[in-house]
Amino acid sequence: MEKEKFPTKLKLVLYFLQGSKKYFFLSIIFAILSSLFDLINPKIIGFTVDAIIGDAPKKLPAFLSSFLSIDMLKGNLLLVAALVMLVALIGAICRYLFSLMNSTGAETLVMTMRNRLFEHIEHLPFAWYVKNPTGDLIQRCTNDVEMVKNFLSEQLTGMFRIIVMLVIGLTFMSSISVKLMLVALVFLPIIVLYSLFFHNKLAATFAVADEEEGNLSSIAQENLTGVRVVRAFGRERYEKARFEKQNDIYTAAYMKLSALMSAFRSIGEGISGLQVFVIVVLGTLAVYHGEMTPGNFIAFISYNAMLVWPIRRLGRVISEMSRAGVSIDRIRYIMNAQEEVNIAQPLKPDMHQDIIFDHVTFRYDEQGPDIIKDVSFAIEKGSTIGILGGTGSGKSTLMYLLDRLYPVTKGKITIGGVDIRDIDSDYLRSNIGLVLQEPYLFSRSLKDNIAIANDKAQFADIEEASRIASLDHAINHFKHGYDTFVGERGVTLSGGQKQRTAIAQMVIQHAPVMIFDDSLSALDAETDAKIRHALKTATGQATVILISHRITTLMNADQILVLNHGKIAEVGTHEELYKQNGIYKKICDIQNIGGRHA
Numbered sequence: 320m321e322k323e324k325f326p327t328k329l330k331l332v333l334y335f336l337q338g339s340k341k342y343f344f345l346s347i348i349f350a351i352l353s354s355l356f357d358l359i360n361p362k363i364i365g366f367t368v369d370a371i372i373g374d375a376p377k378k379l380p381a382f383l384s385s386f387l388s389i390d391m392l393k394g395n396l397l398l399v400a401a402l403v404m405l406v407a408l409i410g411a412i413c414r415y416l417f418s419l420m421n422s423t424g425a426e427t428l429v430m431t432m433r434n435r436l437f438e439h440i441e442h443l444p445f446a447w448y449v450k451n452p453t454g455d456l457i458q459r460c461t462n463d464v465e466m467v468k469n470f471l472s473e474q475l476t477g478m479f480r481i482i483v484m485l486v487i488g489l490t491f492m493s494s495i496s497v498k499l500m501l502v503a504l505v506f507l508p509i510i511v512l513y514s515l516f517f518h519n520k521l522a523a524t525f526a527v528a529d530e531e532e533g534n535l536s537s538i539a540q541e542n543l544t545g546v547r548v549v550r551a552f553g554r555e556r557y558e559k560a561r562f563e564k565q566n567d568i569y570t571a572a573y574m575k576l577s578a579l580m581s582a583f584r585s586i587g588e589g590i591s592g593l594q595v596f597v598i599v600v601l602g603t604l605a606v607y608h609g610e611m612t613p614g615n616f617i618a619f620i621s622y623n624a625m626l627v628w629p630i631r632r633l634g635r636v637i638s639e640m641s642r643a644g645v646s647i648d649r650i651r652y653i654m655n656a657q658e659e660v661n662i663a664q665p666l667k668p669d670m671h672q673d674i675i676f677d678h679v680t681f682r683y684d685e686q687g688p689d690i691i692k693d694v695s696f697a698i699e700k701g702s703t704i705g706i707l708g709g710t711g712s713g714k715s716t717l718m719y720l721l722d723r724l725y726p727v728t729k730g731k732i733t734i735g736g737v738d739i740r741d742i743d744s745d746y747l748r749s750n751i752g753l754v755l756q757e758p759y760l761f762s763r764s765l766k767d768n769i770a771i772a773n774d775k776a777q778f779a780d781i782e783e784a785s786r787i788a789s790l791d792h793a794i795n796h797f798k799h800g801y802d803t804f805v806g807e808r809g810v811t812l813s814g815g816q817k818q819r820t821a822i823a824q825m826v827i828q829h830a831p832v833m834i835f836d837d838s839l840s841a842l843d844a845e846t847d848a849k850i851r852h853a854l855k856t857a858t859g860q861a862t863v864i865l866i867s868h869r870i871t872t873l874m875n876a877d878q879i880l881v882l883n884h885g886k887i888a889e890v891g892t893h894e895e896l897y898k899q900n901g902i903y904k905k906i907c908d909i910q911n912i913g914g915r916h917a
C-alpha cells in the first residue's frame with residue numbers, strides 16, 4: 320500500500336494553515352491581552368471601594384505611587400473612573416484586533432483549503448471520480464471545510480482565551496479568598512461536564528436534522544428537475560404527499576433540536592445561578608464576619624461571573640472538536656488519494672502514427688471480471704476504424720484505455736511503437752479527441768464551449784468547426800447566436816445539438832486521433848452522413864475511430880471490428896464481414912443494409 324501523504328489530522332491542518340498561521344498566532348496574543356485587561360478592572364474597582372471610598376489601609380502599586388497618592392485619588396474619583404474606562408477601552412481594542420485577526424486567519428485558511436483541495440482533485444485519476452459519488456465530494460469540499468474553519472477560528476482560538484481567563488481569574492480569586500475560590504471551583508467540572516453532555520446530544524440531534532433537511536431538498540430538487548416525468552405520469556398528488564411526510568419529519572427534528580437548546584440554556588442558567596447564589600451567600604457571610612473587605616467581595620463576584628461563560632463554552636469546544644475531527648478525516652480521505660503520475664521523463668512522440676492494441680486485457684476492479692479479454696488489433700495512421708458491438712461489450716472501455724483514463728491490466732497499447740504508459744498524459748489526451756455519447760457542456764456561451772479544447776481558437780475557427788459539425792444552421796437561429804448561454808447542464812440544447820457542439824469542440828482541437836463514441840447516435844441518418852463527409856474533407860490525415868450501433872455510420876470505414884463480450888469476434892471491411900455470415904451480417908439484416916458501400 321502507498322504511504323499516505325497526510326497520516327495524521329495534525330499534519331493536514333498544519334498543511335492548510337500555511338499562510339494563515341501568523342493571523343491565528345496574533346489573534347491568540349490579542350485574545351490573551353483582552354482577557355488580561357478584562358480581568359484588571361474588577362481589581363481596580365475592588366481597590367477603589369476599599370481604599371479610596373472606604374477606609375481599608377492599602378497601598379497603591381509601586382509604579383503609581385511615585386506620582387499618585389490615595390488621598391489625592393479620594394479627592395479626584397474621576398481619575399479612577401477614567402482609569403477604568405481606559406482599561407476597558409484597551410480591552411475593547413484588543414478584542415477588536417483579536418476578532419479581526421481571527422476572521423482574516425479563518426478566511427485565508429478556508430481559501431487555502433478550497434484551492435488546495437480543488438487543485439488536488441483536478442489531478443486525481445479518472446477511476447477515482449467514478450468510485451466516489453459527486454454529491455459526497457461536494458459535501459466534503461463545502462460543509463466539511465466550513466466545519467473545520469469554524470472550529471479553528473471560533474473554538475480553538477476561543478479555547479486559548481478561556482484557558483487564560485481561567486488561569487488568571489482563578490489566581491486573582493485565590494488572592495482574595497482561597498476558600499471561596501475552591502467553592503467556585505467545585506462547580507466548574509459540573510458545568511463543563513453538563514455542557515459537554517448537552518453539546519454531544521445537540522450535535523447528534525443536529526446531525527439527524529441536517530440529514531432530514533438533505534432528504535427534503537432532494538425531494539424538492541428531484542421534482543423540479545424531473546417535473547416532466549411527474550406531470551407525464553400524473554404523480555403530483557403522490558409527490559405532494561411524499562414531500563409533506565418528509566417535511567413533517569424535518570420539522571419534528573428541528574422542534575426536538577429547539578426543545579433541547581431551550582433545556583440546555585435554562586438548566587445551564589440554573590446551575591450557574593446556583594453557583595453565584597452560593598458564592599454570594601458565603602461571600603456576604605465572610606464580609607459580615609470581617610474575613611473579607613467589601614471591595615474584594617465585589618471583585619470576587621465579578622471574576623466569578625466572568626468565568627461562568629468561558630466554562631460553559633469549554634464543553635462546546637470539546638464536543639465540536641470531535642465533530643471537526645470527523646470533518647478533517649473526511650477531507651484527509653480526498654487529500655490522501657494518489658494523484659495521477661507520469662513516469663520520470665515522459666515522452667511526447669509524434670501522434671500521427673499507427674496505433675496497436677497488443678494482447679490487451681482489462682478489468683475495472685481487481686476482484687471483478689475481465690471486461691477486455693486479450694484483444695489485439697492495429698489501426699493504420701490516417702485510416703478510419705469502426706467498432707461495432709452489443710451494449711456492454713467493452714467498446715467505450717477500449718477507448719478509455721487508449722486515452723489512458725485507466726491503465727491496462729495486461730498487454731500494451733502503442734502509438735508509433737511507443738507504449739502509451741511512457742507518454743505524457745496531458746500530451747496524449749490533448750492529441751486524442753474524444754466525443755462522448757452524452758457530452759457534458761459547461762454553463763457558458765456556445766462560443767466558449769466550442770473553444771474549450773483550444774485556448775488559441777479565433778472566432779473564424781469556431782465558425783468553421785460549427786460548420787463542419789453541422790451546428791452553424793442551428794446557431795444562426797438562436798437570438799444571441801454564438802453568445803447563446805448554455806444553461807445549467809445545457810438544457811437549452813437538444814440532444815443532437817449537444818452532440819454537434821461536442822463534435823465542433825473536437826474539430827477545433829485538431830487532434831491527430833479522433834474518437835466518436837456513439838456520438839452520432841442522436842443525429843438523423845442524413846446529418847450523420849453530412850457530418851462524416853465534412854469531417855473527412857476537413858480532417859484529412861487524422862486517424863478516426865468510430866463507435867456505433869448503426870451500420871451506416873461504420874460501413875465506409877477502412878476496417879471494422881466486431882466486439883463481443885470483450886473479445887474481437889470479427890474483423891474486416893464491410894464487404895468482407897457481410898460475406899462471413901456472422902454477427903455483422905445479422906446486424907446488417909436487422910438494419911436492412913445490403914453488402915455494398917453506401
Ligand SMILES: Nc1ncnc2c1ncn2[C@@H]1O[C@H](COP(=O)(O)OP(=O)(O)OP(=O)(O)O)[C@@H](O)[C@H]1O
Nearest residue numbers: 449683684690708709710711712713714715716717
Ligand atoms: N467504472 C466501471 N466499473 C466497473 N465496471 C464498469 C465500469 N464502466 C463500465 N463497466 C462495465 O464494463 C462493461 C463494458 O462497458 P462499456 O461501457 O465499455 O460498454 P460499451 O460496449 O461501450 O456499451 P454501450 O454500447 O452500452 O455504451 C460493462 O459490463 C459495464 O458494466
